[in-house]
Amino acid sequence: MTSQRELTRPIAARAMRVPGTSRPREEILKEVAEYNAGFEGPFKLLLGHDPNKLYLWRIQLDCGCVEECLTYGEPPTERATRDFLNGGLIQAGQRLCSSTHGAPPCYSTIETWDDRREETFPPDPIEPKYDMSHEEWQLFRKDHEYSFAFWTVTLTCRHQTEICTDLGWRPEDKLRRLSPDRLRKMRDGFESYWESEPTEDVAEQAHREHRRRMLNDGWPRPEPEQECSTCRRVRWIVGYQAIGWLVPRPKPPKPKPSKRVQLTRKLAKLEAEVAQLRRELDTLE
Ligand SMILES: [Zn+2]
Ligand SMILES: [Zn+2]
Known part of the structure; x- marks a missing residue:
């Protein structure tokens, strides 16, 4: 069994104006500091994040939800990210939504x-x-x-x-696997319970379907x-908006105009003054 959402063809994400505005950077910086504080010694270097290298994005997911995310400068669709629910990785182009949107268990x-x-x-x-x-x-x-x-x-x-x-x-x-006798007893127990407690709840229905498959397979253990709680929340990114470096970079100083540009400007100014003087002189004559 594989989640339907995982099999869906990737939706090409594009740079776009993502609705809403981002939170103050101080708030996000505080969260990064709290995350980093969870690691000690070499792990801090390995798993912590240098806030000076983080770039802030706003992303829209295919469920319509808008989230913030941080990358090391690359667009948020480029790299697989850590699955903070279950460990492992979320494939590139996807992110976890904070809501299941009522999706049944996968x-x-x-x-x-x-x-x-x-x-x-x-x-x-x-x-x-x-x-x-x-x-x-x-x-x-x-x-x-x-x-x-x-x-x-x-x-x-x-x-x-x-x-x-x-x-x-x-x-x-x-x-x-259970012996045929024990399996029959277990199946009878479940079937009579399910019959006495019909349910419209999609989560409960999914759990019952799973148990039915396990009963048909002899109730294998493990x-x-x-x-998979990740499948229930994973979504494709449909659009992203660049907000900027989490710690804004100082603006680079304006480059000084070249000597030629400086002289040309000076000459134009002087020529304008000369022209003005000529006009004044003309009115006197
Ligand atoms: Zn969502
Ligand atoms: Zn999954």
């Missing part, structure tokens, strides 16, 4: 398993979490320290996400299909 298939990290959690508290009853919580609760592996995966839509697996699982392993 699911994409895992294409590659990239990075792996492990995380250890303390024992769960005795008091139930996640609105569970005491009985339900007892089934889920772990009374000892436990660890999971977290994988960064790239999806067929080219975005990334992170998913959790058991420590021992490796991409070359087979996906675990799930080969993941929700």
Whole structure:
């Protein structure tokens, strides 16, 4: 599965007058400083931004929304940018909109398993979490320290996400699937719930469709299909307006006119004076 928006042919973006006006530069400079403060030592150099090198643009997206963006001088459609939602990259010519505009959740298939990290959690508290009853919580609760592996995966839509697996699982392993008996019970459970709770909600419908596909596939674990929150917000840039360097450059001094230009001007001035004197003299005669 690949998001429809991702497959859409790129709309050629053009330089244009983007509606509205940009925020005061001081406000944006403050945000850049706050972003840079999040890094220390060599990371500051690597991931931080030198405000003196940043160029401010206003862009219009294909959803109609207007956003501001900063580049290192190049037009905002030229380079892939960092996906601040899920890591990875947003392809050149696209940006994330701050709204989903009510788009339903998108699911994409895992294409590659990239990075792996492990995380250890303390024992769960005795008091139930996640609105569970005491009985339900007892089934889920772990009374000892436990660890999971977290994988960064790239999806067929080219975005990334992170998913959790058991420590021992490796991409070359087979996906675990339910036995036919357990699968039938699970399908019956879902079907009777969905029948009793019909929904018009597009998000819920998308989640149900995803579960249906997983049931048809034997309920594989880890799930080969993941929700991509980036697909829901990614948009094509349709137009951009150059605002200027974030830290305005001092105006270059006007070049001095050449000696020839200086002399020509001086001569013209003197000739005008001579002509004036001649006219005055003529009136006397
Ligand atoms: Zn938008
Ligand atoms: Zn995606």
